[in-house]
Amino acid sequence: MTDVASPPVDPLQPWPLTVEWRPVSGRFIAVEEIQLGAMVLVLTAVPAVLWLFFDVWPLLAAAAAVLVLGATRAVVIVRSVRSWGYAERDDDLLVRHGLMVRRLSIVPYARMQFVDVSAGPLERMFRLATVELHTAAAGSDARIPGLEAAEAARLRDRLAALGETRAEGL
Template structure:
C-alpha cells in the first residue's frame, strides 16, 4: 500500500513539472513556444510564416476544460502547439495569431 502511495505522489510531481515545462510568449514579430523536461525545446514561429491556427480539444481535454492551439507553417518541422489552455484563452490566442499573421503576410 505504501509503495502505491509513493508511486502516486511521484507521478503527481512529474505531471506537475511537465505542465510547468510548457510555455509561450507573444512578441512583436514572432511567437516563442518552449517545452520539455529533460531536453528543452524552444520554437520561434514568425507570425508572417503561419499558414493557419487550429484550436482542438479531445475528450480528455474537454473533461478538464482545456484546449490546444496548433500552429501550422509551410515547414512541417516548425509546427508548434500550446496545450493546456482554457478554451477562452485558446480562442483569444488563435484570433490574435491569425490577425497578426495576416498583417505580417501582407508585407511579404
C-alpha cells in the same frame, strides 16, 4: 594578468527574460494524470488477469513494473506541465517546454499558414484546449496544450489577425 573564466553559454537556459512567459493551465496536470492513470490501469490489468489464469510470475512482475513506472511518471507530469509556456512578441510567438530536453520554438507570424484549436473529451471536461500553429516547414510547427478555452480562442484570433497583416500566411 588573470582571466576569469565565464560560465558556458547555454542557448536555452535561462529562457529569454525579455518576454513575459504565460504558463498553461494548472488543470492540464489533471488531464495528463487521468490519461496516465487510464493507460497504467490497462497495462497493469492485462498481465494481472493473465497471471490469474496462467500463474506465470513474470506477468505479475510486468504489472508491478508498470505500476512503478506509472507512479514515477505521475510525479514527473507536474513538473513537465509547469515547463510549458508561451510568449507573444511583436513579430513571433515563442513556445517553450521540456525538463530533460528543453525546447524553445520561435514561430514568426509571417510564416504561419493556419492555426488549429482542438480539444478532446477530457480537455473539454476541464475547459481546456490545444492551439497548433502550422507553417510551410513541418519541422517548425508548434503546439501549446492545456490552454484555457477562452485563452485558446483569443490566441487563435490574434494569431490569425497577425498572420493576415503579415500577408505571407493564413
